[in-house]
Amino acid sequence: MANVYDAAYNLEKAIRESDDYKNLKQFYENVMNDETSKRLFNEFRETQFQLQQKQMMGEDLTDADVQKAQMQFSLIQQNEAISKLIQAEERMGMILSDLNRVMMKPLEDLYGMPGGFQ
């Protein structure tokens, strides 16, 4: 089994050394090192999280919820550091989703569907 874990650690290392990860890290630090951007970003994330929780619980979003999210979204769009971070997150998210799909391919082949038995 060592082989599988070795291969996973190699993948982890390749991710850390990739330009996409280094950019993400830099943009994250840029946001965290600027008080205004940091506060704005954390509030935006918190709102996203709360709305997701509500939706997962089957609760309706109120007009106040939607307005708050829209207001925060328009503020972060005007913030260059945050915009760059969010773009880098989206790119990293697509890459990780690709990598995960590759990793799950053997199960998909066996069970004839994405994700296999899971």
Place this chain on the structure above:
Amino acid sequence: MANVYDAAYNLEKAIRESDDYKNLKQFYENVMNDETSKRLFNEFRETQFQLQQKQMMGEDLTDADVQKAQMQFSLIQQNEAISKLIQAEERMGMILSDLNRVMMKPLEDLYGMPGGFQ
């Protein structure tokens, strides 16, 4: 970026070549090549899927649902081929979950929580 995908394909290859995957494949084929086991296994999976869907939709399980699941579960427990398959699936599930955790470690380090921004 080629590096990250190369590393992922290496991981995929290591999974395919692992004893755990080969065992899983063999046990899956054993079940699928025996008509009774195949039918029993597919019915069990279908029931599991239906009950999960109900729970995700927030619907209550009926007593009939629970009884059907218990009946099928006791039948598959008495079937050696299926029991072996299910054990192999559980083991593979744990391994894939480990590998996924390793892959997500760089994000966890950056964001200070499992899964990072996702």
